[in-house]
Amino acid sequence: xxxxxxxxxxxxxxxxxxxxxxxxxxxxxxxxxxxxxxxxxxxxxxxxxxxxxxxxxxxxxxxxxxxxxxxxxxxxxxxxxxxxxxxxxxxxxxxxxxxxxxxxxxxxxxxxxxxxxxxxxxxxxxxxxxxxxxxxxxxxxxxxxxxxxxxxxxxxxxxxxxxxxxxxxxxxxxxxxxxxxxxxxxxxxxxxxxxxxxxxxxxxxxxxxxxxxxxxxxxxxxxxxxxxxxxxxxxxxxxxxxxxxxxxxxxxxxxxxxxxxxxxxxxxxxxxxxxxxxxxxxxxxxxxxxxxxxxxxxxxxxxxxxxxxxxxxxxxxxxxxxxxxxxxxxxxxxxxxxxxxxxxxxxxxxxxxxxxxxxxxxxxxxxxxxxxxxxxxxxxxxxxxxxxxxxxxxxxxxxxxxxxxxxxxxxxxxxxxxxxxxxxxxxxxxxxxxxxxxxxxxxxxxxxxxxxxxxxxxxxxxxxxxxxxxxxxxxxxxxxxxxxxxxxxxxxxxxxxxxxxxxxxxxxxxxxxxxxxxxxxxxxxxxxxxxxxxxx
Amino acid sequence: xxxxxxxxxxxxxxxxxxxxxxxxxxxxxxxxxxxxxxxxxxxxxxxxxxxxxxxxxxxxxxxxxxxxxxxxxxxxxxxxxxxxxxxxxxxxxxxxxxxxxxxxxxxxxx
Numbered sequence: 194x195x196x197x198x199x200x201x202x203x204x205x206x207x208x209x210x211x212x213x214x215x216x217x218x219x220x221x222x223x224x225x226x227x228x229x230x231x232x233x234x235x236x237x238x239x240x241x242x243x244x245x246x247x248x249x250x251x252x253x254x255x256x257x258x259x260x261x262x263x264x265x266x267x268x269x270x271x272x273x274x275x276x277x278x279x280x281x282x283x284x285x286x287x288x289x290x291x292x293x294x295x296x297x298x299x300x301x302x303x304x305x306x307x308x309x310x311x312x313x314x315x316x317x318x319x320x321x322x323x324x325x326x327x328x329x330x331x332x333x334x335x336x337x338x339x340x341x342x343x344x345x346x347x348x349x350x351x352x353x354x355x356x357x358x359x360x361x362x363x364x365x366x367x368x369x370x371x372x373x374x375x376x377x378x379x380x381x382x383x384x385x386x387x388x389x390x391x392x393x394x395x396x397x398x399x400x401x402x403x404x405x406x407x408x409x410x411x412x413x414x415x416x417x418x419x420x421x422x423x424x425x426x427x428x429x430x431x432x433x434x435x436x437x438x439x440x441x442x443x444x445x446x447x448x449x450x451x452x453x454x455x456x457x458x459x460x461x462x463x464x465x466x467x468x469x470x471x472x473x474x475x476x477x478x479x480x481x482x483x484x485x486x487x488x489x490x491x492x493x494x495x496x497x498x499x500x501x502x503x504x505x506x507x508x509x510x511x512x513x514x515x516x517x518x519x520x521x522x523x524x525x526x527x528x529x530x531x532x533x534x535x536x537x538x539x540x541x542x543x544x545x546x547x548x549x550x551x552x553x554x555x556x557x558x559x560x561x562x563x564x565x566x567x568x569x570x571x572x573x574x575x576x577x578x579x580x581x582x583x584x585x586x587x588x589x590x591x592x593x594x595x596x597x598x599x600x601x602x603x604x605x606x607x608x609x610x611x612x613x614x615x616x617x618x619x620x621x622x623x624x625x626x627x628x629x630x631x632x633x634x635x636x637x638x639x640x641x642x643x644x645x646x647x648x649x650x651x652x653x654x655x656x657x658x659x660x661x662x663x664x665x666x667x668x669x670x671x672x673x674x675x676x677x678x679x680x681x682x683x684x685x686x687x688x689x690x691x692x693x694x695x696x697x698x699x700x701x702x703x704x705x706x707x708x709x710x711x712x713x714x715x716x717x718x719x720x721x722x723x724x725x726x727x728x729x
Numbered sequence: 730x731x732x733x734x735x736x737x738x739x740x741x742x743x744x745x746x747x748x749x750x751x752x753x754x755x756x757x758x759x760x761x762x763x764x765x766x767x768x769x770x771x772x773x774x775x776x777x778x779x780x781x782x783x784x785x786x787x788x789x790x791x792x793x794x795x796x797x798x799x800x801x802x803x804x805x806x807x808x809x810x811x812x813x814x815x816x817x818x819x820x821x822x823x824x825x826x827x828x829x830x831x832x833x834x835x836x837x838x839x
Contacts, residue, residue, distance in 0.1 A: 607752050628781040628812040635750045635783040686821025690794050698784040698820055705819040 201226045202318050205245035207236040207262065208280065209254045213303065217249060220307045221314065233257030237265060240272055247318055248277045249301075252292075260295055267296040274324060276317040280305065344407045345380065351411035352382050355418060360553065362388065365711040365722050368461040369396070372552035373579040374560050376523075376572070382406050383452075384521045384575035385414050389422060390715060393670070394462045397425045400519045400579050401454035401473065404495075413450045417442060417497070421456070426716070431456045431469035432506035435496060439471070439504070442497035451497040455519055464511035464583050469504055471496045474522045479544050481514035511583035516555065518544060523576035524559075530569045539566070552580035595658040600651075601642050601671075609634055609656060620660055622727055629706050629725055630658070630665065636699035637669050637678065637721060645673030645719070663727050664708070670720040677712040678703065678721060732760055740771040740839055742832075746778040749786030758789045765793070770802035771839050775832060777808035782816055794826055803827075807835040 206217040207230045214229040221227050228245060230236035233254055240248070248266065252259035259279055266272045276298040289300055298317050301310060356375055363371070373386050383403035391397050399421055403414045420441055424434045434456060442452075455476055457468040468488065472495035478486040493504035511517070520540075527535040543562055547555075556578045563576060595616045599605045610631045617627035638654065646652045657668040684697040703723070704710060710723035730747030741764050749757060764772065772793065776782075790806070797804045807829045809817060817823035829835045 603751055606750070610748065610750070624780075624810075625812050628810075631748060631750070632781050632783045632812070632816065635748075635785070639751045639783075639785065684820075686819075688821075688825075690791070690798055690825050693791060693821075693825060698787055702784060702816060702819055706815070 202246040203228060203243065204247050204249060204314060205230065205236060205239060206249045207231075207233065207254075207259070208249075208251035210251070213251065213280070213305075216305060217310070220305065220310050224311075225314070233259070233262040236262055240266065240275075244272065245275060246321060247314060248275055249280055249314075250277055250297075251280050253282070260291065263292070263295045263297055274321065276321050278313060278317060341407075348407035348409070348411040349377065349382055351408065352385065352414055353377060355411075355415060356385055357387065363390075365709045365724075366461065367584060368394075369459075369584055370552045370582040371398075371580070372556045374556045374577070376560060376564070376576040378523070378572045378574050378576075380406070382575055383410055383414070384523065384577040385418065386519075386577055386579050387418055387421070388579075389425075390713075391425050391427075391458065393668070393715065393720065394460055395429075396459050396461055397422075398457045398459065398517070398519065398579060398581055399454060400476075400521060400577060401452050402521045402575070402577075403450065403452045405448070405450050409448055410450065413442075413446075413448075413452070413497075417452055417454075421454075425456075425458070429458065429467075430506060431458055431467050432492060432504040435469045435471050435493060435504040436502065439493075439496045439502050440500045443500040446497055449498070451495040453495050457517065457519070459511070459517075459581070459583075461583070464513075464515070466509050466511060466517075467506050468509065469493070469506045471504065474520065474525065476517060476519040477541070477544055478509065478511075479516040479518055479547065481512065483545050483547050485541055485544055513583065513585045515583050516552070517579075517581040517583075518555070518559075519579040519581070521575060521577040523572075523574040524563055524578065526574060527563050527567045527576065528570050528573065529566055535563055535566050552582045555582075556580045593660050595656075597656040597658075599638065599654040599656055601646055601654065603639065603642055605642075606635055606638050609638065613658065616658065616660075622660070622665075626665065626725060626727055630667065633667070633703050633706060633723070633725075634669070636703050640678055640699060641669070641671050641673060641676070641719070645671055645676055647674055660727075664724045665727060666722070666724045668720065668722045670718045672718050675714055676719055677714075679710065679712050730757070732757055734760070734764070737773075737836060739769075740773055740836065741769045742773045742775055744775045744778065748780050748782070749789070750781070750783040751785045754785040754789050757786070758792065761789065761793050762796075765796055765800075765802070770797065770800060772797065772802070772804050773832070773835050773839075774804070774806045775808055775835075776806060776810070776813055777832075779810065779813060782813050784820075787816070787820055787822060790822065790826065803839055805829065805835040805838055807832050 202225050204221055204225045205228045206214050208214050209231055211231060218227045228239055230239050234257055250259040250262055263277050266275060266277060278299045278301055279292050279297050280301050280303055282303045299313055301313055360372055371388060375384055385401050387399045389397055403410050420438045424437050428434050453473040454471045455473040457466050459466040469492045471493050475487050475489040478488060490507050492506055493502050525535055525537050525540055543559060559578050595612060597609055597612055599609055613630050614627050641654055652672060654671040659666045678700050681697050681700045684701060707723040707725055713720045730753040733744040735742040794804050805827050
């Protein structure tokens with residue numbers, strides 16, 4: 194491609210009459226560089242070697258006429274954009290329509306009028322150069338656009354990877370039932386949710402919506418989530434958590450991103466909860482009798498915008514079979530093909546209908562209704578729904594729970610066993626239950642007391658036994674070295690007396706004699722939980 | 730836990746009462762070893778009044794079985810309650826040790 198700022202534009206003149214070529218050369222030189230060809234074939238050869246900026250083409254030529262030359266020029270993608278001007282003799286019947294159909298830019302009649310030739314060449318060259326500029330600009334824009342889309346995709350992937358997706362998330366906990374769904378929009382994003390235990394019986398639920406998109410928004414979300422989790426681990430107040438996180442986020446936020454959030458700390462034993470709403474659409478509390486409460490206090494503005502905000506918080510109480518429905522505005526702002534919003538009123542109607550008994554059924558049914566409503570319309574925003582159902586309060590009556598503080602001394606196991614025996618007897622449980630519990634506690638406590646503590650300090654092991662419905666739930670926690678009893682290798686029980694070793698038997702017994710045994714490491718403690726069914 | 734030792738001919742019958750677990754296994758093992766060291770080759774472990782056994786107790790049984798096998802002795806175990814039977818099943822001890830339901834069956838196996 195010629196560098197127009199340095200060189201003169203190149204005109205290729207094609208005519209089987211050499212005198213005509215001389216005329217054209219005379220008119221257009223020295224403003225332009227004029228190349229000449231006396232036949233179509235010669236012209237095409239020249240074009241192949243050095244692309245002209247414009248072609249002046251005689252039509253009537255032997256062997257290959259102007260139309261054919263034009264056709265070939267336009268057929269080749271590399272030369273398609275070179276403007277072609279036909280030169281026709283006055284006395285010829287020229288098929289102008291055919292010429293234009295073939296892609297010619299213009300017609301000039303011979304004998305050539307110099308000012309007209311100059312003007313036409315100038316005009317068409319200007320047009321061509323403008324077109325070239327447009328194409329380059331477009332290529333740059335497209336590259337940018339692809340890069341941006343790629344960044345958006347990466348951002349989206351990061352965001353989606355940050356939300357927990359294993360359900361049920363806490364299979365050993367039957368105090369509640371938790372499920373969340375996140376349906377991402379194609380372009381816009383920013384929704385997230387999280388849940389984690391901050392104490393043995395206290396769970397933190399978060400739903401939020403980060404402004405912006407792409408990788409910067411994803412990073413902001415990651416930072417926000419991490420800060421929330423860190424704060425929540427040792428702060429029992431949602432207001433305080435948001436106050437701290439807001440100060441930290443707004444301190445170093447050059448892109449001025451922000452996030453709307455709702456956070457709740459729920460005591461899963463009693464059903465009490467505290468919550469804070471920072472500019473987020475208010476969640477609903479759906480009672481077991483289908484009455485609906487909207488938790489509509491706002492406790493502060495969006496998080497991350499301005500430091501120094503002191504957030505407030507609210508308190509609530511979940512009763513048996515109550516549900517918390519926490520969501521983002523993608524739900525209420527979902528639009529149908531006519532632009533009507535799904536809105537709070539439809540959502541409330543759905544909630545009152547209480548389609549699902551489990552959190553999962555409820556969340557999925559809700560999402561389906563929204564998707565059906567918006568069918569055919571492009572999804573404008575992420576849709577997030579988190580449903581938390583409180584099953585029943587545990588340990589409501591003192592008589593159902595046995596709490597023991599055990600010193601790290603093997604002789605203490607006797608005391609524990611005696612307590613278990615009378616606890617089971619008082620509840621009229623069959624002997625097999627207390628025997629099983631005795632065996633399991635013997636194994637666990639022996640293990641922990643013998644191997645769990647590497648210093649000479651005083652250590653205590655907490656044993657919590659609860660009788661509920663058709664099972665006994667046992668929780669043993671200690672502050673010893675990290676140790677997961679269920680990591681141990683199971684013994685080979687088919688070996689003979691001579692070959693048989695004793696290792697791993699304890700864990701095998703625990704595993705086989707209980708339902709749902711789990712190990713957690715939380716707040717520097719080992720926590721082993723298991724249940725024993727009292728009926729079959 | 731109580732451990733009573735009875736005799737029937739040259740068979741020592743060990744009647745357990747209570748739990749054979751972390752705390753009570755050491756003493757039980759000591760008593761058994763005394764008997765074996767004193768020449769007893771025929772031991773009947775009677776679990777009729779045993780409430781439960783944990784892996785600590787299983788350890789004692791295995792050690793005893795190994796010892797007696799080595800000297801050509803005989804170990805029988807009888808009268809397991811359902812929970813103890815379950816422990817034997819899970820651990821595989823039911824297959825490697827000689828277990829009977831009643832004392833009579835056990836005695837006739839010597």
